[in-house]
Amino acid sequence: MSVVAAEWIKLRTLRSTWWALGIGVLVSLALTVLGASTVISRWDPARTSDQAAMGIVVAVYVGVILAQLPLGMLGAMTISGEHASGMIDTTFVAAPSRACVLMAKAAVLSGAAVCGSLLIAVPGYLYGRFVAAEFRPSLLPTGAWTVIAGGTLMIVVTTLLGLALGAILRNGAVATMALVAIVLILPFVARVLPWGEQINRFLPTYPALQLIEQAPDIMPTWTAFTVLAAWAVIPLLIAVIANERSRPGS
């Protein structure tokens, strides 16, 4: 627990953390508000209150996943910044278990990602209800929880994938490139390939878009959750193994 507390102090005493979170939250919130207004203005007046509530939640979580890149970069910088400055040695002298350090970083970053997503989702949801008041939206229909869980998991997974890539590649710019490639470029490339749907099943973006109802269902919901979660768990395991090896060339 001490290591988690120490990592939490480290995370919040760097200005870059607040820049990444602030930009991520503000930009996403602005786009959520714009997006929600546009979508709601086009709704069929016959929409039920459950459909209206669902529509608001979906619009909000489309906004939330827009914050994934700043948060993924924050994840990468959290460890690559220590490699660049050399402070990682001090970290490992204070806490010799490297797996523990990585898990502690993962824990505080997950917390930051969930808080960030709530800072977008809660005001976005309240705004959506305000704009869609004439549809008398219900509170949270059953299907909404899948969207909330899927959107939240997506932003946590991207943050942790950034951390894992930063730990493996030890360079912030390279890790960010790899993250953008996995989250944005590969899914786009896969769409134009003949067997792209098969590839997309195994990339993190499609399952996330399916869960927040932005893509047709091509796999069961639990499969989508599993594939998405695996994109945090497996890279972190690789990072733990890569970290246990001594520093090359030093």
Added chain:
Amino acid sequence: MIEVTGLTKRFKRTLAVDDLSFTVSPGRITGFLGANGAGKTTTMRLLLGLDQPTAGRATVNGMPYRDLKRPLTHVGALLDATAVQGGRRAEQHLWWLARSNGISRSRIGALLELVGLAPAGGKRIGGFSLGMKQRLGLAAALLGDPEVLVLDEPTNGLDPEGIRWMRALLKSLAAEGRTVLVSSHLMSEMAVTADHLIVVAQGRLLADAAITELVRPGTSLEDAFMNVIGRSAP
């Protein structure tokens, strides 16, 4: 007490540390001397569990570093004082370190005072001179009130007054019964600071003796060092 036994580290083709064995005893300052690239830093990194030895072992109070609980309360280390993130304030840097080992945050003020950084405690490390970073690194090493200190070239970047201050501080720490291992390539500094010397070249142990044995009357430590190094030359 530091014990190094048959310690060996090979990086691809280079043998950085070659079957090194020595003991660092408490209550005195042990100077760790060698030219650049002699294996001093690698030995210290192996001792602190930052690298895995190819063979042999290094222990602190009988235990490998990685097995120590709350290691900062046993060993204080200063490897590279510039290896800090510049965006943090000095007291924030010491705060996360203290927290990671369950050390009270209340020690930070007194330590900043001790190393002469009290007025700069709230400033960002990025603006510090090398000398100030060395002082901060020393405060970090002393955070857990450790019995063992491992310092890699701590006088780098210090002004003459800072060097005198550091020397006096190290002597008082050794006088309190702590084990102090200080590496350096500055002969004149080691001659007036260390009680005991360990001399290495090309990763091998060349001398492990009291400073009075190595430096005979009428010669300088520099002469003695060159003599020891010269004897080992292939």
